[in-house]
Amino acid sequence: MKSEKLILETPYGTRDLLPEDAAEMRHMENNLSGLFRLWGYDEVVTPTIEHLETLAPRISEENSLFMLLGNQNKPLALRNEMTTPIARLVSSRLKDAPTPLKLSYLGNVFRVEQTQMGRQCEFHQAGVELMGSDTPASDAEIVALAIESVLTCGIKDFQIHMGQVDFLDGMLAYYEIEDEQCKEFKSAIERHDIVFMNQLIDALPLSLEARETLKTLPLLNGKDDLLKRLYDLPLNTQSRSAVDNLAAIYALIQSYGYEDYVRFDLGTIRDFNYYTGMVFEGYSIGLGFPLCGGGRYDHLLTEYGHPMPATGFALGVERILLALSRQGVQIRPSSKDVYIGYTDACIDNAIRRATELRRAGKVVELGMKEQSRTCAEQSCAARGYELLEYFG
Secondary structure, eight states: OOOOOOOOSOOTTOOOOOHHHHHHHHHHHHHHHHHHHHTTOEEOOOOSEEEHHHHGGGSSOGGGSOEEEOGGGOEEEEOSOSHHHHHHHHHHTTTTSOSSEEEEEEEEEEOOOOOBTTBOSEEEEEEEEEESOOSHHHHHHHHHHHHHHHHHTTOOSEEEEEEEHHHHHHHHHHTTOOHHHHHHHHHHHHTTOHHHHHHHHHTSSOOHHHHHHHHHGGGOEESTHHHHHHTTSOOOHHHHHHHHHHHHHHHHHHHHTOGGGEEEETTOOOSSTTOOSEEEEEEETTOSSOSEEEEEOTTTGGGGTOOOOEEEEEEEHHHHHHHHHHTTOOOOOOOOOEEEEEOGGGHHHHHHHHHHHHHTTOOEEEOSSOOOHHHHHHHHHHTTOSEEEEEO
């Protein structure tokens, strides 16, 4: 039988991580995992594969999922984000756990999309979910931890853009806009398609003043002075409460000392349909896509039969690494301590020394065959070790 030609390329939208890339990725993940632990978040791990019906209701286009057939032709899908799988986990395995639940994760996720710089079909996320608390303190902690996560990764020049889904919903309700038109309006804002958004607004049976007010909504951004200006808009109870909520969260972020990293942006609404309150995205200079994002999603767990308020954020590890590269920040590689060379007569001593050093926490490579000192010196340098020990 003629053997098939092996395919040596990775599938579209995926990539191999070479040793240096993998070391940078692991270094970043270890730093984030340690930070989450310091803030009291316990790590959980969910399957890469979920039932299709678990994920599909949470997205606008089902064809963005990688789908497959499981046992007995049960439709499955690769997870496209981490919040929904964790909501499923909490609603089943952790439904009797004391609240608030503070959970963290590190994992790869998959989305069918056009790949470009900073966007792949397979990518890695790190993040946290805080479930069982509906206070501004919960949202403030999530925003503060997101900021500290980016800082821990080594990025200094970035901004958090914070919005409020209830504010936009309240304004649309104030003007009695129908549900289907609201969906189109939100979709246009999420895509940053201001031209189409304005066309939608111009077609509404509203006064000129009302249409002009709606057109300004995605353009409302600024520092804390913006909140004062929002109160001057025609607000109903829902949108006024949303502004009050942003003000309360911001006051607590000031207590963390992170207010300089935050600006308000009412055009930030996020691209998943489960957000219900405060939302945010983090941007770095030179990147046209967010480093991180998250917000409040109080209704998601209700759909799994376990009502519970929740908030959280996710951070794109590849995007962090790209931002560091764009800002000229080098990740300090893990040290490779000792290379051990030997002659055949001294291999036992070399093995014992390698074992001793490893137990002391050193990174040690033992040569795989007899070498002269000169060859051992060359191997030590070529393989990136700081020190040579030679037995001969």
